[in-house]
Amino acid sequence: MENLDRVVILDFGSQYTQLIARRVREAGVYSEIHPCSIPAAELKALEPKAIILSGGPASVLDADSPTLDPEILSWGVPVLGICYGMQLLSHMLGGCISKATDREYGRADLELTGTTILFEGLRDADRHKVWMSHGDHVDAVPDGFSVVGCTASVPIAAMACPERKMWALQFHPEVAHTDDGTVILNNFLFKIAKVRPGWTMASFVESTVADLREKIGDARVICGLSGGIDSTVVALLLHKAIGKQLTCIFVDNGLLRAGEREEVIGYLEEHFDLNLVAVDAQERFLSRLVGEQDPEKKRKTIGYTFIEVFDEEAGKIENVKYLAQGTLYPDVIESVSFKGGPSVVIKSHHNVGGLPEKMNLSLVEPLRELFKDEVRKVAAELGLPDYIIWRHPFPGPGLAIRVIGEITPERLEILRQADRIVQQELHATDWYRKVWQGFAVLLPLKTVGVMGDDRTYEHVIALRIVDSLDAMTADWTRLPPEILARMSSRIINEVKGVNRVVFDISSKPPSTIEWE
Template sequence: MATETTSDRVLILDFGSQVTQLIARRVREAGVFCEIHPYSMSEDAIRAYAPKAIILSGSPASVTEEGSPRAPGIVFTAGVPVLGICYGQQTMCEQLGGKVEPGETREFGRAFVDVKEPCALFEGVWQVGAREQVWMSHGDRVAKLPEGFRIVATSEGAPYAIIADDARRFYAVQFHPEVVHTPHGDALIRNFLFSVSGLSGSWTMAAFKAQAIEKIRAQVGTGKVICGLSGGVDSSVAAVLIHEAIGDQLTCIFVDTGLMRAGEADEVVTLFRDHYNIPLVHVDAADLFLGKLAGVSDPEVKRKTIGATFIEIFDAEAKKIGGAGFLAQGTLTP
């Protein structure tokens, strides 16, 4: 089994971009394990994670506003390569002694960068003198580079469209290489992972699955698990993964609120009972939920009514099963 989950791991710090998940997708498609964590991740947690490279995501925030997000200081002192994307570029520059200012014109959508100098990100992809299509989404722009950086590409609205500090292996782009609208974006990310960071690219989702199953078996042992099954992707994947690890030690509870799409509840029951052969308790509580919601128009009251009713039913069913030492959920929603 591959061990990249404990050695060749990339940390993606999320500043709130709508496409941060796409960064993770590109990294994983390249065969490298990564995790997304909030920009507020503690320095101790980053040390414990021990990333071989760090990527800073975009954000709807403005670096020029007081109290806007910043990367933990250890990001720039850990001695690992760092790639800043859009807002990630701006906070990198601001934190390292550069300057960011509101742009005279906002760049959003398709744009073109002019490649000015060779760069490790460009190897086998872009040539000096070329004009390449990218996808921009920014109002602010870098106005002054930190010491040690050089300009390697420019655009009409971003004179520092791509910058590089080769000695520290810090690279930053004003555009979004993770989206398909930047045609060679995935190749730029691969160059950061392999040419810059020296990662192996041997990790696979199959290896992750095998490792996850091993962890579940070790944690649960001979115990019993109850899984709250909603029928959505997150809880369904969690249930199937746990069942593969511990078999009939798992029981899923599916509370049918009557609020799903037409026929969807039946599909969930058929899928888990007939296809996956997973022990499933199906509680048809549609009449109860709809009855309690009758005449209620306030969204917050509806939410609390649904939540309280769900917990009441789930708790009663869990007690009937008895003896479970673990509760499994696909998503923890604050």
């Protein structure tokens, strides 16, 4: 990315931070997220063409609130503060901040009260809907700033100081709920910061392949290949860079979907000349999960066992120095505080948990800075067919986190058969491509039912079908009732041991996409 204009987003802990980066990239501009604590010298070395300060859950009035090196504001690099970023700018530059009695969350009508290049080209010249999510607000702007927007409850909802190249918004332009948020961000990028667009998936492939080739040299790499789009793209990028120095390892952990092993291995052997090793480790994984019901312990057990299997396979190959993984932005942000930033940890994920020292391998994560939709664009660039590109995401721990509670071969088989029906019906009705993800979950309870003249006491299946752009937020899909009815009828009639099907109508947040 050395030759691309770069926009840096400083993370103050907002769960929307990654959406800012996504919007910037959608505009064809390369962006990176860094913690707000990044030293000024380190940030300056990145030569950012623009800096965006994210929102965050803290109050700038608290003694331990996150801040940034004040030197950064003296460079003359265009700065856009969003929500907490606006409050911090005001606080650091002499404005006045006060705490609200109640947090404002939701839509608001923005009234434009001043002229600024930031709001050029909006559909409504006077008012438009914006998305608020804040507690504190600015009572008085710093010297040199002017108020350019307000709402009914927030007198200062936008401020600008073109002389110092600083603009700030109390609302979130990066979320879809804000009308013309993309126009506002693009005005900042192209009219104010005059950033040159150059971020494309073709350029990503070219630069990534070159970087991998230089980094790896003549060493060998092993890649965990699940058959999902992430690991497949990682494998193809590495194959393009180093050819036969790559060995792909497919691990059957006993937690796969119905027919998945045969489908994955068959496709890759038929279409790509990869070094591929299939390992049957079902007994090892399932024996270690016996009696385990805690979701985090399940994930960690599977992660440790996964790495153990790789350690053994690596020992069979000479000169292996790297392990490749398909880690994505959402994995990183939801698993750890992003690059040291203050974002809240939601769950652990074995893809980003690091490797045990005994493995003695370095990690290669060529997709670590990409969102899922960008990975699909890379896949198309590499020539993968649509049915692979649009395959629904599947979690690293597999069906272990969709079998809620104890994992047994019998419960896994019930879930496999129910999930197979969900996939079949989504494909048959052309809804598979319309939704982000659709799957079945086996609940840890039984209910009373009647089949024929007999009373039954059997398992419950939950259907989880969601719409999303990048898995950071999601909404439940309004699937036509007739499709839900057919799924339910087929599962109850065809899957032995199930007498009830329910439909999950919760969104993310506050829920997650997976149940565990």
